Amino acid sequence: MVEPCHDIAHLAHVELLTDRFEDSLDFFTRVYGLSVSAKSEGVAYLRGFDDYEFHTLKLTAATTTGIGHVAYRASSPEALQRRVAVIEALGCGLGWVDGDEGHGRAYRFTDPDGHTFEIYYDTRRFVADDSSRAALKNIASRFHGQGVCVRRLDHLNLLAKDVSAVRDWITQALGSRVSEYIQLDNGRIGGCWFTVNNKTYDVAYTEDHTGHTGRFHHVTYAVDQREDVLRAADIFLENGVHIETGPHKHAIQGTFFLYVYEPAGNRVEVANAGARLLLAPDWEPVVWTEADRKKGQAWGLKTIESFHTHGTPPVPHEG
Template sequence: MTEPCFDLAHLGHVEILTDRFDDSLDFFTRVYGLTLSGQDADSAYLRAWDDYEFATLKLTLSDNTGIGHIGYRAASPQALERRAQAIMASGYKVIGWNDGDLSHGRAFRFEDPFGHLFEIYYDTVKYQHGDADRPALKNNASRFHHTGACPRRIDHLNLLAGDVREFRRFMETCLGSRVTEMIQLDNGRIGGCWFTINNKTYDLACTEEHGGGTGRFHHVTYACDQREDILRAADIFLENGVHIETGPHKHAIQGTFFLYVWEPAGNRIELANAGARLILAPDWEPVVWTEADRKKGQAWGLKTIETFHTHGTPPVKS
């Protein structure tokens, strides 16, 4: 068994690209319920009410849609240096060091084989609440503000890749990730993998690309406390004309109760009740789902709709 690597602490932030910046920002703040921490020339920095960092979502104006980059926070400055050295020796594409942005300091950037951009950083800007959002309990990052769907924290993201087996090698080599659950197809390919770098069940998933694109984004997910929050959010999305793609119902893999919508630029966004599942066993073996298992549908037998397999951002040009 490979020795677990805990150089990374957690998924820190995701940068989403939008070609409809004002509409996307309105969705994420007024409807989805993130708060705006700051803004520069091209980007808005957003967080959920109990995220401790200044930003967990960076929304950036672009000519296209999809993923800008994925940021992980290292466990220490020494861990950051260890990961940088390991990645430079890995053979994967290295971009190098940058000075960070409004939300964090120096970061090391690199790419997976499919063009998704990753960065690892340690120095971060922690959110400082004011009097208006001061929580009653000291162990909350800020007050629950009741705006929109109002998720509690960032949870995970899902990327698309033409070869999930190769993406798995990248995640294990560069990030020290472990696989907690996976889909094994009858043709020998891996249909999807769910990865963790701590004791959380997963912080990143990669599923097989069925839309013909490269380096595409499937979705980002924020977590709420209970299923009723998602049912209420469905009404909020309906009232605001947001496209509800699928849900609310429950995934078989990882057991999350979910709701998927498309924000105005077409990026898929999930709200989920991620539950309390933790991977505590140091010798955890991945749960393997077969193709026959997946054909049964989601946890309650509902079939997965076609766009969930084919829609990703940016859209594939015809």
């Protein structure tokens, strides 16, 4: 057994690119319910009401869509240096960059599929003012009730041409553990779920059937209960937001979910997540076969075709 690595504390934030900045910002604030921590020309720093960091979503105006970068926070300055040494030895480092509104200096690197990551330790905590301060001291800010009003960043899903290569890389680079994966009949891994702590996963990679690299599948914020997901469906309906699929329950990871597209076309999920924890230090990954996956989701629902084909940025044949 490989001893669990605790150099990485948690998934910290995700940068999304949008070619419809104002429309995307309206969706993420008024409809999805994130709060603005800071905003400048073409950039907005957003957070769920119980995210302790200054931001967990960085929305950036661009000529395309998809993922800008994925950020993790290290568990200590020493842990950050240990991870940097490992990443540099793997040959995928890009070097140090200055921080932004939400954190200090960070080390950037790429995964085998070309997605950009960064790790930092020095962070800026959100400080609530009188209008956002919660009655309870152990909540980062009050439940404001705007839109879906998601609680916190939970996970993201990236697309990859070769999931096996990513699995071998991420367990070394971040010290992540594999919680579950899909073993296809052709020998390839169709999807793999990873965690750096006791959550069941903070990032998933699934096979990009277009054969392209560096694309984005979805980002997920968590709510407290299933009723919140059902309520979110009504809010999306009332606001003309395209609901791709759900509410339903995933077989893998058991998440109760709802997927929509924000105005630029990036997929966003609302989920009742976090009930399951991996407390076993010697956890053995759960293996799902191709036959298992053909049964559909937990309640036998056939997975909608676009869930396997749509990603951002789009490829030419997606239209």
